[in-house]
Amino acid sequence: MKRLLLVEDDPTLGLTLxxxxxxxxxxxxxxxxxxxxxxxxxxxxxxxxxxxDVGLPDGSGFELAAEWKTKVPFLFVTAxxx
Numbered sequence: 001m002k003r004l005l006l007v008e009d010d011p012t013l014g015l016t017l018x019x020x021x022x023x024x025x026x027x028x029x030x031x032x033x034x035x036x037x038x039x040x041x042x043x044x045x046x047x048x049x050x051x052x053d054v055g056l057p058d059g060s061g062f063e064l065a066a067e068w069k070t071k072v073p074f075l076f077v078t079a080x081x082x
Contacts (some may be wrong), residue, residue: 001025001026001058002025002026002027002048002049003026003027003029003046003047003048004021004026004027004028004029004047004048004049004051005028005029005031005037005040005047005049005050005051005052005072006021006028006029006030006031006033006050006051007031007037007050007052007053007056007064007075008030008031008032008051008053008067009025009032009033009034009053009055009056009057009063011032011052012030013053014030017051017077018030028036029044033056033057033058033059034056034057034058034059034060034063034064035058035065036060037050037056037064038069039047041064041068041072045051045075047072048063048066048072048073049072049074050065050073050074050075050077051074051077052064052065052074052075052076052077052078053076053077053078054076054078055067055078059068061076061078
């Protein structure tokens with residue numbers, strides 16, 4: 001089973017993504033802030049993929065991706081238009 005770390009602060013979007021990915025057979029841990037994501041990331045070393053929102057209440061997905069880029073593949077899931 002693939003393990004995904006979902007980093008999304010919007011409760012509706014986070015819950016929807018988690019439920020959909022769970023139903024497809026992924027094991028999803030949902031973190032709603034950069035600090036929660038850091039804790040989850042360092043607690044488990046075997047993430048298969050991280051899905052980042054860009055805008056988080058205490059940082060950004062860009063910052064987290066820069067920290068972890070050599071350790072795990074990642075994608076950005078965001079509503080930013082730029």
